[in-house]
Amino acid sequence: MSVFNFFRRQRSAPVARERLQILLSHERTAHGHPDLLGILRGEILAALGKHITVDQDNVVVRMDRGAKLSTLEIEVAIPHSAARVGEAASGHGVAA
Amino acid sequence: MPKVLVVTSGKGGVGKTTSTAALGAALAQTGQKVAVVDFDVGLRNLDLVLGAERRVVFDLINVVQGVARLSQALIRDKRLDTLWLLPASQTRDKDALTEAGVASVIKELRTKFDWVVCDSPAGIERGATLAMRFADEAVIVTNPEVSSVRDSDRIIGLLDSKTEKAERGERVEKHILITRYDAQRAGRGEMLSINDVLEILSTPLLGVIPESQEVLRASNVGLPVTLSDPAAAPARAYVEAARRLKGEEVAMTIHAERRRFIDKLFGRAA
Numbered sequence: 181m182s183v184f185n186f187f188r189r190q191r192s193a194p195v196a197r198e199r200l201q202i203l204l205s206h207e208r209t210a211h212g213h214p215d216l217l218g219i220l221r222g223e224i225l226a227a228l229g230k231h232i233t234v235d236q237d238n239v240v241v242r243m244d245r246g247a248k249l250s251t252l253e254i255e256v257a258i259p260h261s262a263a264r265v266g267e268a269a270s271g272h273g274v275a276a
Numbered sequence: 277m278p279k280v281l282v283v284t285s286g287k288g289g290v291g292k293t294t295s296t297a298a299l300g301a302a303l304a305q306t307g308q309k310v311a312v313v314d315f316d317v318g319l320r321n322l323d324l325v326l327g328a329e330r331r332v333v334f335d336l337i338n339v340v341q342g343v344a345r346l347s348q349a350l351i352r353d354k355r356l357d358t359l360w361l362l363p364a365s366q367t368r369d370k371d372a373l374t375e376a377g378v379a380s381v382i383k384e385l386r387t388k389f390d391w392v393v394c395d396s397p398a399g400i401e402r403g404a405t406l407a408m409r410f411a412d413e414a415v416i417v418t419n420p421e422v423s424s425v426r427d428s429d430r431i432i433g434l435l436d437s438k439t440e441k442a443e444r445g446e447r448v449e450k451h452i453l454i455t456r457y458d459a460q461r462a463g464r465g466e467m468l469s470i471n472d473v474l475e476i477l478s479t480p481l482l483g484v485i486p487e488s489q490e491v492l493r494a495s496n497v498g499l500p501v502t503l504s505d506p507a508a509a510p511a512r513a514y515v516e517a518a519r520r521l522k523g524e525e526v527a528m529t530i531h532a533e534r535r536r537f538i539d540k541l542f543g544r545a546a
Contacts (some may be wrong), residue, residue, distance in 0.1 A: 192492075192493040192496035192497050193496060195496055195497045196495070196496035196497070199324070199327075199498060202330065203324070203329050203330070207366065218529075221333075236344070236345045237345055237347065240348065240349065241333045241334075241348060242331065242333065243331060243332070243333050244330050244331055245329075245330040245331075246330065252340065253346075272311065
C-alpha cells in the first residue's frame with residue numbers, strides 16, 4: 181500500500197458522512213410525502229398539460245439533491261401536433 | 277441474447293448490493309449494456325453504493341404502476357455510460373410490487389440491455405422471490421460462515437422451485453460467489469474453506485472476493501469497487517467473476533489484500 185493510498189483511504193469516511201447527511205435531510209423531510217422537487221415536477225407537468233398533450237416519452241426529468249441547492253430539470257420535447265392552441269384559456273405562453 | 281441475473285443470498289449483510297454494483301460495473305466496463313435493478317422496496321441502497329442517490333427521480337414501483345416510463349426512471353451512471361440503475365422505491369408499500377408488473381418491466385429491460393442484474397432484498401419473502409422470479413441465472417452471495425451457508429441452501433431450493441424457469445421444467449443457472457473471504461483464517465482452519473462451502477452447497481464457484489478495506493472505502497465514496505481502485509484485490513476478483521459470467525474461462529485465483537496475492541488454482545470450473 182502506498183503512502184498515497186493510505187491517505188486516500190483515510191479520507192473516505194468524511195465523504196460518506198457528508199453524502200449521508202445530504203441524503204437523510206432530504207429523506208426525513210420527504211417522509212410519507214412527496215418532496216418539494218416532486219411537487220414542483222408534478223405541477224409543472226400539469227401546467228404544461230393545459231396547453232399541450234404531454235407524452236411521457238418526450239419528458240426527461242433530472243434532479244440533483246444538494247446540501248444547499250437542489251436542481252430540477254424538466255426537458256419536454258413538444259411536437260407541433262401536440263399543441264392545444266385554442267383549447268386552453270390562453271394560446272400563448274408555450275414556447276416549443 | 278440478454279440475460280437476467282439475480283444476486284441473492286437469503287441472509288442480509290453478506291454483500292449482495294456491493295456485489296450487484298461491482299458485477300454490474302465490471303460487465304459494463306467490457307462494453308456490455310447493463311441495468312442494475314434494486315428490488316429492496318422501502319430500504320433501497322443500491323443508489324447509494326453507486327453514488328446516484330441525489331439523482332433518483334422515479335423508481336421501480338412508479339414504472340410498475342405506470343406513473344413513469346422505464347426510460348424516465350433509469351439513471352445513467354456518471355462514470356460508465358453503459359451502466360444504468362433502476363432504483364427501488366423508498367417510501368411506498370412493498371405490496372405495490374406485483375408479479376405481472378415486474379414481469380413487464382423485466383421484459384422491457386430485456387429489449388434494451390445485454391444484462392439485467394437484480395439486487396434481491398434479504399430474506400425469502402415476496403421481494404426476494406420477485407427478484408429471482410424471472411432470472412436466467414443466479415449469483416448466490418455467501419460468506420464462509422455457518423448461517424450464511426445455511427441460508428444460501430434455502431435460496432438454492434427456492435431458485436429450483438419458485439422461479440419461472442423452474443416451473444417450466446428448466447434450470448436457473450446458479451453460481452456461488454464467496455465474499456469476505458480471509459485466506460489466512462481459512463488456512464488456519466478458523467473459517468470454512470472454499471471447498472467446504474462448495475461441497476455443502478454442491479453449486480459451482482463464480483469467484484472469491486477477499487475481505488478488504490477497499491470495499492468499505494468504495495461504498496463510502498459511492499463507487500463500485502471495480503472503479504474505485506481497479507488494482508485492489510476485490511476489484512480484480514469481481515472483474516474475473518464478471519468475465520466468467522460472460523462465459524470466459526478464467527483460472528480461479530484467490531486475490532489477497534494489499535497487493536500481495538496468493539495464487540491458488542482450483543480444479544473446479546466456475
